[in-house]
Amino acid sequence: MLLCFEHHRLVDVDALDDHPATLLAQMKDEHEARVERLTAIQGEHRTLVVTMGANIGARKGAVGRDVLEAVLPRYPVEPVVDIELNRLSVQDGSDASWQAGQAEVSSRAAHVQELVVRHALTHVSVFALAPIPLLMHLGLCLGDIVDVEPRQRRRQPPSWTWLPPNGAEQAYELLCHRDPSGPALEVVLAVSVTGSVDVDVASHSAPAGASVYELRVPQPMPDIVRCPEQVADFRHAVRHALTQIAKRFGGLVTVRVFPALPNALAVAFGQALLPKADPRIVIYDMNAARGGWVEALVLLPGPNGPRPC
Numbered sequence: 001m002l003l004c005f006e007h008h009r010l011v012d013v014d015a016l017d018d019h020p021a022t023l024l025a026q027m028k029d030e031h032e033a034r035v036e037r038l039t040a041i042q043g044e045h046r047t048l049v050v051t052m053g054a055n056i057g058a059r060k061g062a063v064g065r066d067v068l069e070a071v072l073p074r075y076p077v078e079p080v081v082d083i084e085l086n087r088l089s090v091q092d093g094s095d096a097s098w099q100a101g102q103a104e105v106s107s108r109a110a111h112v113q114e115l116v117v118r119h120a121l122t123h124v125s126v127f128a129l130a131p132i133p134l135l136m137h138l139g140l141c142l143g144d145i146v147d148v149e150p151r152q153r154r155r156q157p158p159s160w161t162w163l164p165p166n167g168a169e170q171a172y173e174l175l176c177h178r179d180p181s182g183p184a185l186e187v188v189l190a191v192s193v194t195g196s197v198d199v200d201v202a203s204h205s206a207p208a209g210a211s212v213y214e215l216r217v218p219q220p221m222p223d224i225v226r227c228p229e230q231v232a233d234f235r236h237a238v239r240h241a242l243t244q245i246a247k248r249f250g251g252l253v254t255v256r257v258f259p260a261l262p263n264a265l266a267v268a269f270g271q272a273l274l275p276k277a278d279p280r281i282v283i284y285d286m287n288a289a290r291g292g293w294v295e296a297l298v299l300l301p302g303p304n305g306p307r308p309c
Contacts, residue, residue, distance in 0.1 A: 054085035109141030139270025172237035
């Protein structure tokens with residue numbers, strides 16, 4: 001076991017009794033395993049790490065550097081791109097906070113795109129803790145030009161690392177709760193994944209006479225996302241839902257989204273959108289201090305509107 005002079009003297013002379021052969025063998029095995037794992041990383045496994053933190057009510061949404069371990073066996077390209085919305089001097093949940101946050105996300109996402117082109121990257125890892133509407137906007141701005149992988153932080157046990165599929169992943173279903181017989185230019189789309197959105201309450205926050213749909217899993221719950229396959233399934237489900245709504249109501253409809261989503265799926269929702277084809281999409285946020293669901297931001301202005309990013 002090769003050591004530097006200082007540590008050779010430590011284990012052989014100065015602290016001999018504290019370093020039995022079994023301990024040294026364990027240290028050697030752990031070091032060899034670590035080196036083997038790191039040197040197995042290939043150049044094509046590079047990833048650009050993007051973090052986003054924001055104040056969520058009274059909580060600080062901060063993302064630590066432990067995310068660098070979560071991307072293994074991919075190799076993180078330095079520097080990490082931090083989108084630090086918690087530094088914005090606006091009150092969380094106010095109209096000004098959505099406007100300032102949307103502008104900051106757009107600006108930083110453009111920087112990400114520049115780095116992707118400059119370094120010829122094919123993969124981006126996203127670790128974000130922020131209000132759902134801003135996560136959706138981040139996903140929209142990053143898009144799917146390269147492989148953008150939104151990661152989910154589990155509560156129990158606390159970790160950003162993916163788990164393997166366990167065969168119990170729930171399938172998404174699109175339900176129609178109310179569909180007037182005549183033409184409609186307003187559609188409520190509740191998205192129930194971490195919890196069940198009360199569609200009656202949501203519809204009261206939308207213009208009268210709106211059709212009401214819900215994209216949901218049979219048993220909404222926190223910590224539902226454990227593997228990347230679930231993120232891909234959700235993107236497909238969002239595309240299916242918007243395609244069905246556009247087929248039924250046409251491209252001039254406004255879709256008002258009321259989301260109960262984990263962070264990774266909020267980013268994936270934005271990724272699933274087609275800015276040049278999808279209808280106008282407005283995102284709502286649950287704000288108890290303001291009496292319930294409130295309009296947060298326009299995610300897409302519609303086919304004839306200006307591009308959002």
